[in-house]
Amino acid sequence: MSEIAVRVTQLGKQYRIGALYEQRYRTLRDSVTALFNPKERQNQERIWALRDISFEVMKGQVLGVIGRNGAGKSTLLKLLSRVTDPTVGEAEIHGRVGSLLEVGTGFHPELTGRENIFLNGAILGMKRSEIERKFDEIVAFAEVEKFIDTPVKRYSSGMYLRLAFAVAAHLEPEILVVDEVLAVGDAEFQRRCLGKMGDVAREGRTVLFVSHNMSAVLRLTDETLVIEKGQLALRAPTPQAVDFYLSRGYAQVGQRRWDDDEIPSSAYPFRPLAVRIYNPQNKVVDTLRSIEENVVEVEYLLDAPIAGLRVGIYLMSTRGENIFTSFDTDDPSQFEKLAVRLAGKYVSRCILPANLLNEGRYVIGINASSYRVKRYFQDEQALAFTVDAAGAPGMHWPEPRLGAVRPRLDWRIEVI
């Protein structure tokens, strides 16, 4: 029997919703009125983001954590990394916790790569001497030698990410908490990150790995927790846990729906309902043909009017490459016409033109925001779909074509 690294006993976290969380922050006036209005104080509804969670992790174990958005995975990690306090229960952590909750936290765009390594290292709890010792290794891992004295605001997003991961990965904590860092970055970098995390585990350190990427979870972990509506639904060997999770019907075909409990309160007053893809026969499909026009539809509710709202989609390949971003008010005249969107139910639809995408698997993300005011909602991996390229240009040569797009270009051949 090996030693325990983390022991969680009936841990729970309750959030108050109502005035406090719907308005994002309250004003002094609200507090004063609430003080004289006891009814309103009681009305503040409470929800359990996490309830009655108990588990143990042994030293050197890599444990996966999976669940839908809003199931409570992030809350669990926040509790374990001490960002927020639990409402009930207890957790016992043996050793230093390093969290990779969001790489690049604490990076300052104006500072150089070198300066950010020191700053970020200190934020993550490293000693200066420790950072100095590992400095070269970090720089080499991130492959940013040439740009180490350039402000990171001039870095490409790939370089930025590599540097941020490199700092965190060299923290050498006894317990490493990883939250969906691999959703971004190119395939090669993802491979190296996974390798680094494998090393961490082999050195006898513990990893808690939260991800939506089932293949990464399968590859990296032996055992996995499935969290559902704030509770521990299952702890099982990973293949079994992934099966259980996928068979719960969350992976809907051709459409993604949101239940109320999956929508963060910060999204208020925006409430996403569904994203779906229709083929020209008006059927919701998971596989569409590249030579046809298909329709992407985002259905949502506004509980209150929003000024300057734009609802849009991101398209990404499953390898993580960004293909495009498009908003429903990209047309300036449309944007002026819809200066304020009143409360109500809406559908924003767009046509995915024919002869655009290459064969392969793609991911649609959605975003609802008011430019420079607030991002109400974002889900980068709302819906995955497959493109069948039958009949697309060049299909008479049965060779794979590189690239996410496969346009039908107007070629003219002249003899000159």
Place this chain on the structure above:
Amino acid sequence: MAVRVDPTVTYIRPARGWLAINLREVWLYRELIYFLTWRDIKVRYKQAVLGIGWAILQPVLTMVIFTVIFNRFLGVNPGEGIPPEYYPIYSFAALLPWQFFQGSLQRASISLVANANLLTKVYFPRLIIPFSSVAAGLVDFFFSFLVLVVLMIYFGIPFTLHLLWLPVFLLLALLAALAVGLWLSALNVQYRDVQHMVPFLLTAWMYISPVVYPIDVIDVSPIWQALYALNPMVGVIQGFRWALFGTHLPTMMILTSAGMVLVLFISGLFYFRRMERNFADMI
């Protein structure tokens, strides 16, 4: 079974009641204070042509404005036995700690909200954030202090041993900014009204401190003087003037101000610690 306390084990439990102030932990993270302070200073003057020159220009220009308006136009004189033509350095001696206090408090009060991304992602003692934003003001202070030395030579003010007391008064100003900063930064997490209130608060605060006028204009009765000195900056400013010009040493005033700073500081620490556990959820 014996209860073994293992220092490498962290227990995560619901926080209840008033928490002890864990200064030992702040000490463990002292390098982070250094790095955050250094970041604040570095970033403040990046992409500014004059860079750190602003730390000199700001108090100098303010001194010029004060001299023209209050001294020349309104006829405010230094008092305390100092000749009228010394008004520029007389006001500068007050501006030096005042601007340090003002800048530090301004930064400290918004510091938690400005570092929201850190608070919601990483654990470290939250006290470090207001600590380092106050500490970042020390660099500006150092540069304006150089101006003071130049002014002293220009006005022929003798360098006395009293000057050795300046660090003590600077420390008092620092603690005052930190004390109020702890209160305001924690309040600002919950009530963003604070950041709208701070500029006004500081303007009013300057006028109730003897920055542009001499302390003589305040009623000399001991009760009024004591009430007046409840404003911590009164003790600081009078301390600075005593160290520079050898005016009357206002011992009682300085002690009153220091006592007030202590009260604000300790209550601020406790309030901050109490609010701390909810920062990540409320911010």
